[in-house]
Amino acid sequence: MDNGSKSRIILKIERFLCYLFLAFLTVLSLFSFYVLIINATRAHPDIQKGFSFLPGKSMLNNLNSILKNKNLPVLHGIANSFIVSGSTALLTTYFSAMTAYAIHAYEFKLKKAAFLFIMMIMMIPNQVTTLGFISLMGKMKLMDSLIPLIVPSIAAPVVFYFMKSYMEASLPIEIVEAARIDGSGEFRTFNQIILPIIKPAMAVQGIFAFVGGWNNYFVPSLIIKSANKKTLPILIAQLRSADFLKFDMGQVYMLIAIAIVPVIFVYLCLSKFIIRGVTVGAVKG
Amino acid sequence: MARPVKKKAHKGGVNYSRWGYFFLLPFFITYFIFSFVPLVTTFYNAFFENYMSGLTKIGPNFVGFDNFKSIFGSDLLKYTRNTVILWLIGFIPQILISLLLAVWFTDTRLRLKYTGFFKTVIYMPNLIMAASFSMLFFALFSDNGPVNLFMIENGFFKEPFRFLAEIWGTRGLIGLMNFLMWFGNTTILLMAAIMGVDINLFEAAQIDGARSSQIFKYITIPSIKPILIYVLITSMIGGLQMFDVPQILTNGKGTPDRTSMTLIMFLNNHLFSKNYGMAGALSTLLFIITGILSLIVFKSLVGSPDKDGR
DSSP, X not given: OOHHHHHHHHHHHHHHHHHHHHHHHHHHHHHHHHHHHHHHTSOHHHHHHOOOSSOOSOHHHHHHHHHHOTTOOHHHHHHHHHXXXXXXXXXXXXXXXXXXXXXXXXXXXXXXXXXXXXXXXXXXXXXXXXXXXXXXXXXXXXXXXXXXXXXXXXXXXXXXXXXXXXXXXXXXXXXXXXXXXXXXXXXXIIIIXXXXXXXXXXXXXXXXXXXXXXXXXXXXXXXXXXXXXXXXHHHXXXXXXXXXXXXXXXXXXXXXXXXXXXXXXXXXXXXXXXXXXXXXXTSXX | OOOOOOSOTXXXXXXXXXXXXXXXXXXXXXXXXXXXXXXXXXXXXXXXXXXXXXXXXXXXXXXXXXXXXXXXHTTHHHXXXXXXXXXXXXXXXXXXXXXXXXXXXXXXXXXXSOHHHHHHXXXXXXXXXXXXHHHHHHHHTXXXXXXXXXXXXXXXXXXXXXXGGSHHHHHHHXXXXXXXXXXXXXXXXXXXXXHTSOHHHHHHHHHTTOOHHHHXXXXXXXXXXXXXXXXXXXXXXXXXXXXXXXXXXXXXXXXXXXXTOOHHHHHHHHHHTTOHHHHXXXXXXXXXXXXXXXXXXXXXXXXXXXXXXX
């Protein structure tokens, strides 16, 4: 056997081992979600009786009973989660773009200081300010309201940084000057000329912000008290703290599926777009 | 760094600089109210005795550094240790496998197919709600959950293995979830870093007859070092904030015997029981630790000259 075909065989074996390992990781990543979907379609007694790779026939039944469950206001939860994550996504993208635009397009005395400040606060985890946040919300009479979960997203340093990097790469300042010569006001230029140009960046960050809001648990669990204002993560936690064995497992899996499936669906539609967005901000070029 | 765009910003006598301030206003007002004021009051609270004793509220009375003393006298070190262990169980396989995958996916000799598919699959868990993912694992690995049923039906186990009653069972599950949620993300970051390396370096090494392991050790690793540091430190900061997964999995109790209680779960307990003095002291400590870690990130990103000053 000559050297060329020998190394070709080695390459083939290497490739095979790579695929084998990747297949293993794929199974590991998807296994839990597969069981989730299967068990969400099975009735409680079947789930308790044994494991199954095949779906059951109780999907609608489970859906119906979890939506009608008196202890868990699931429909309210879905609506609240949508309100919070939708508004968060809108506010955070619009105002982060505005902040980034201020730093990108204008010259002013405090520009460098402002930029440095935002970079410095970027890494502060919001858990360390939560104590002050809760007591402030108490004083502002905003406890047990969705507002504290939405409005703070106007100031999002990470999204700002992403927007600024994007503008540096794809927003030549000449466009702004051309708009000025045409007599467009600064605010109008931003809304009608700049925003359409940076739409791709806004979409990516909008998705991340939506998912972040949808999944957020720590602060909402401390702010929200009344049942009808709870978001989905709080309901999931409530499910955990209830006496687990008394629960209909079909319903448990169904509620988890309700919390997870919308995100998976959006992700599968836009995965290319989303994966490209992961690296911007951390890695340049 | 923000590079001056133009020197002649005063064209036509119009001063645009006030628009810069105007556009910055929403960010800074919001930040001031919802983050800065809370941050300062959190620090402030750390120096006051302020808690509920039954239904009576004690304080706030100024106590100096007493809260810090008592928090170090409590189980703080145990919870710090837990947090570090839980982080390591997830992070070590995460960084190793991510590096391996990133090298494979970018290897021009291997030329793997379906990398788009694999990336899509391994990144997906990152977007899943941690609370529901944890609840899902709780259901799957409970004493008579699907995993135990499967293992018994196929003769691997004689009787149910009580994952959540075992210290390393619980910690292992938390680590596994963190690993699953983050290794795809890290892989994508490292891939981007490797693809940013000058391709000629790899080719020259190949022509000189370097083996894959040598290329990896002497070219890949040194060239992506800044991103590796970034991944390490951001993951440490994330690990310090670990909450949702262990909180839901152990119902906030850090069972068994508080061996999976993390620092933020500890903070959450103080916030929930309205012991604001202790919560303040703990938050202040966490702030200092993340501050130090962030400085390292900042240095590693801004400090290296080849990152064009950013």
